Amino acid sequence: MRKIFPQIIGFFILMAISLLAIPSSGFAKIWLVGPDFQLKSPSAAIRRAKDGDTIKIMAGLYENDYAVISQNNITLIGMNGFAHLKSSGPVPGGKAIWTINGENVKIQNIEFSGAKVPDKNGAGIRLQNGSLTVDNCYFHDNEMGLMTSNNPAVNLYIYNSEFSNNTQDYTVIGKLSHNIYVGNIALFVMENSISRGAQYGHTVKSRAQNNIIKNNRIFDEGPVSASYLIDLPNGGKAHIENNYLFKNKGAQNNAFISYGAEGMKHNENSLTIQFNTAINEGGVAFLLRNHSEITAKIAGNNTTNVTIEEIPGIKKDGFMNKMKKTLQNYLGSVDNKGHGVGGSQTLE
Numbered sequence: 047m048r049k050i051f052p053q054i055i056g057f058f059i060l061m062a063i064s065l066l067a068i069p070s071s072g073f074a075k076i077w078l079v080g081p082d083f084q085l086k087s088p089s090a091a092i093r094r095a096k097d098g099d100t101i102k103i104m105a106g107l108y109e110n111d112y113a114v115i116s117q118n119n120i121t122l123i124g125m126n127g128f129a130h131l132k133s134s135g136p137v138p139g140g141k142a143i144w145t146i147n148g149e150n151v152k153i154q155n156i157e158f159s160g161a162k163v164p165d166k167n168g169a170g171i172r173l174q175n176g177s178l179t180v181d182n183c184y185f186h187d188n189e190m191g192l193m194t195s196n197n198p199a200v201n202l203y204i205y206n207s208e209f210s211n212n213t214q215d216y217t218v219i220g221k222l223s224h225n226i227y228v229g230n231i232a233l234f235v236m237e238n239s240i241s242r243g244a245q246y247g248h249t250v251k252s253r254a255q256n257n258i259i260k261n262n263r264i265f266d267e268g269p270v271s272a273s274y275l276i277d278l279p280n281g282g283k284a285h286i287e288n289n290y291l292f293k294n295k296g297a298q299n300n301a302f303i304s305y306g307a308e309g310m311k312h313n314e315n316s317l318t319i320q321f322n323t324a325i326n327e328g329g330v331a332f333l334l335r336n337h338s339e340i341t342a343k344i345a346g347n348n349t350t351n352v353t354i355e356e357i358p359g360i361k362k363d364g365f366m367n368k369m370k371k372t373l374q375n376y377l378g379s380v381d382n383k384g385h386g387v388g389g390s391q392t393l394e
Contacts, residue, residue, distance in 0.1 A: 074096075074098035074099050074100065075095070075096070075099045075100075076099070076100045076101075076102060077091040077094065077095055077099060077100070077101045077102070078091075078102050078104075079091045079101060079102065079103040079104060079129075080103065080104030080106065080125075081104070081106065082104070083104075087108055087111045088101065088103050088108055088111055088113060088122070088129065088131065089111050089112060089113040091103075092113040092114075092115055092117075092122075093113075095117055095120060096117060097117050097118045097119055097120065097148075098117075098118070098119045098120065099117065099120055099121075100120070100121045100122075100123065101120070101121070101122045101123070102123050102125050103122065103123065103124050103125060103129035103156070104124075104125050104126060104129065105124055105125060105126045105127030105128055105129055105130075106129065106130065107130045107132060108129060108130065108131050108132070109132045109133075109134060110132075110133060110134060110135050111131060111143075112133070112137060112138050112139075112143055112144070113143075113144055113145075114139070114144075114145045114147065115144060115145065115146050115147065115148055115151055116147040116148050117148045117151075118148045118149040118150060118151075118176070119148075119149065119150045119151075120148060120150075120151055120152070121151075121152040121153075121154070122151075122152070122153050122154070122156065123153075123154045123155055124154065124155030124156050124157075125155070127155070128155055128156065128157040128184060129155065129156050129157065130156075130157040130159070131143045131144070131156060131157065131158050131159075131170070132157075132159050132160050133159070133160040133161045133162070133168070133188075134160055137161055137162070137163050137168055140163040140164055140165060140168075141163065141168070141169065141172045142161055142168065142169040142170060142171055142172035142193075143158050143161050143169075143170055143171065143188075144158070144170070144171050144172075145171075145172045145174060146171060146172065146173045146174060146175070146176060146178050147174050147175040147176060148175075148176045149176040149177055150176070150177055150179075151176060151177070151178045151179070152178075152179045152181070153171070153178070153179070153180050153181070153183060154180075154181045154182055154183065155181075155182050155183065156183050156184075157183065157184040157185075157186075158170025158171060158183070158184070158185045158186075158188065158191075159185070159186050159187045159188060160187055160188060161188040161189060161190075162188070162189055162214075163189070166189055166214060166219055166221035166223075167189055167190050167193065167221070167223075167227075168188055168189040168190065169188055169189070169190040169191065169192060169193045169227075170185040170188050170190075170191055170192055170212075171185075171192045171193075172192075172193055172194070172195070173192070173193070173194040173195065173200060173202055173231075174194070174195045174197065174200075175195070175197060175199070175200065176200065177200065177201040177202070177203075178200075178201075178202055178203070179203040179205070180192070180202075180203070180204045180205070180207050181205045181206055181207065182205070182206045182207060183207045183208075184207065184208050184210075185207070185208070185209045185210070185212060185225070186208075186209070186210040186211050186212065187210075187211055187212065187213075188212045189212065189213075189214050189221075189223050190212055190223055190224060190225075190227055191209040191212035191224070191225040191226055191227075191241075192204070192209070192226055192227075193224070193226075193227040193228070193229070194227070194228050194229045194231055195229050195231075196229040196230040196231075196253070197229070197230070197231055198230060198231060198232055198255065199231075199232060200229075200231035200232060201231065201232055201233040201234075202228060202231060202233070202234050202235070202254075203233075203235045204226070204235065204236045204237070204239055205235075205237050205238055205239065206237075206238050206239060207239045207240075208239065208240040208241075208242075209225035209226055209239070209240065209241040209242070209249075210225070210240070210241075210242050210243045211242075211243040211244075211245075211267075212224070212225045212244070213243070213244065213245040213246075213247070216245070216246040216247070222246055222247035222248075222273075223244070223245070223246070223247045224244060224247040224248045224249070224250075224251045225241045225242075225243075225244045225247075225248075225249050225250065226241060226249075226250045226251065226252070227248075227251050227252075228251065228252035228253060228254050228257075229253050229254075230253045230254065230255070230280065230311065231253075231254045231255070232254070232255055232256065233254060233255070233256045233257075233258075234252045234254035234256070234257050234258070235257075235258045236250065236258070236259050236260075236262055237258070237259075237260045237261050237262065238260075238261045238262065239262050239263075240262065240263045240264075241262065241263075241264045241265075242263070242264070242265050242266070242267050243266075243267040243268065244266075244271070244272035245268070245270045245271065245272065246270065246272070246273060246298055247272065247273060248272055248273055248274050248275070248276070248277040249264050249265075249266075249272045249274070249275045249276070250264060250275065250276045250277070251274075251276075251277040251278075251279070252276075252277070252278055252282075253278075253279060253280045253282070253311070254282055255282045255283065255312050255314070256282060256283045256284075257278060257282060257283065257284040257285065257286075258284075258285050259276065259284070259285070259286045259287075259289060260285070260286075260287045260288055260289065261287075261288050261289065262289045262290070263289070263290045264276065264289055264290070264291055264292075265290065265291065265292035265293075265294075266292060266293055266294040266296060266297055266327075267294070268294075268296060269296045270296050270298075271293075271294050271296040271297045271298065272297060272298065272299075273297075273298040273299045274299055274301060274302070274303060274304045274335075275291050275293060275302050275303065276291075276302065276303045276304070277303075277304045277307070278303075278304065278305045278306070278317075279304070279306065279307045279308035279309075280306070280308055280309060280310060280311035280312060281305060281306045281310040281311065281312055281315040281317075281338055281340065282311075282312040282314070282315060283312075283314055283315060283316045283317075284305070284316070284317050284318070285318045286303065286317075286318065286319045286320075286322065287318070287319075287320050287321050287322065288320075288321045288322060289322045289323070290322070290323050291303075291322055291323065291324040291325070292324075292325045292327070293324075293325070293326050293327065293331055294327040295327050295328045295329065299335075300329065300330050300331050300332060301331070301332045301333070301334065301335035301357070302324050302326075302331065302332070302333050302334070302352075303319065303333060303334045303335070304334075304335045304337070304359070305317055305334065305335070305336050305337060305338055305340070305342070306336065306337035306338035306340070306359065307335070307337045307359055310338055310340075315338065315340050316340065316343075317334075317336075317338075317340055317342040317343065318342070318343040319333065319334060319342060319343070319344045319345075319347065320343065320344070320345045320346050320347065321345075321346045321347065322347045322348070323347070323348045323349075324347060324348070324349045324350070324352055325349075325350040325351065326349075326350065326351040326352055327351070328351065330353045331351060331352050331353055332352065332353060332354050332355070332356065332357045333347065333349060333352050333354075333355040333356060334355060334356040334357070335356075335357055335358075335359050336356055336357070336358060336359060337358070337359030338359075342356060344356060
């Protein structure tokens with residue numbers, strides 16, 4: 047018995063040493079938030095959470111509860127429905143309901159609404175640093191739905207989410223709102239999502255170096271609608287595929303997509319627009335207004351009431367000559383009944 051006892055002690059010592067050697071991520075915690083738990087608000091859990099933790103927020107309304115998220119590899123999930131983060135008062139820091147600074151932050155099943163700030167760009171989420179994945183979230187009735195900083199190290203991924211009516215009265219305020227406003231970041235991905243009901247501003251606007259916009263529904267609503275459905279003002283690499291695009295009579299601009307309108311700012315630039323459905327409710331409309339010298343790949347799109355697929359931008363060199371050539375090509379393709387012949391055109 048005396049011989050066995052030291053062996054047992056040694057075994058437990060080795061076990062303790064082994065546990066101490068496990069990385070801290072192995073001790074990640076799950077924090078529960080809701081009226082029936084010790085933590086009543088998401089911000090209370092965020093203040094306590096460490097890198098790698100998960101915060102589970104019970105469905106319900108959490109009004110005027112704001113937070114800055116600086117942890118890495120943290121996940122925040124609404125449970126049993128949307129956890130609704132509603133702003134009805136001053137936003138601390140004057141930015142957003144949630145401000146993101148951490149790497150690999152994941153947000154799922156959260157609703158953001160009502161953000162308004164003195165600078166007129168109050169957002170549901172402001173992504174400043176790191177990387178963010180948004181999945182099955184709902185942004186509505188903010189001044190901006192989701193916006194980012196100009197940080198070329200940032201990545202943003204949006205999946206299965208909806209952005210609706212993130213607006214303010216431009217005729218009174220003089221400031222434009224966008225459902226999604228992405229700054230000069232490394233990568234912007236938007237897939238299987240909805241962006242609708244923008245007014246005067248853009249439904250999706252991105253200055254990112256790389257853009258992947260696939261399998262979404264991006265459309266106008268109401269008597270006053272968006273300027274562009276998709277605005278890529280600084281060029282970059284962009285792949286726009288298999289989206290439903292609808293421009294109504296209240297649209298502020300006659301092009302669905304704009305590229306390079308504020309100058310080409312990236313070293314690598316390319317544009318593919320393919321297999322989209324683009325419907326224009328009435329009047330003259332163009333699938334693409336291309337302000338750059340990049341040759342866009344436009345293929346396999348199903349268009350309704352789209353006059354010409356691509357036209358040059360107003361600021362583009364030789365605009366009048368290229369516009370004249372575009373119209374000549376278009377008129378030359380009109381049959382004896384005055385109906386335009388379908389097909390893709392790329393102007394260069």
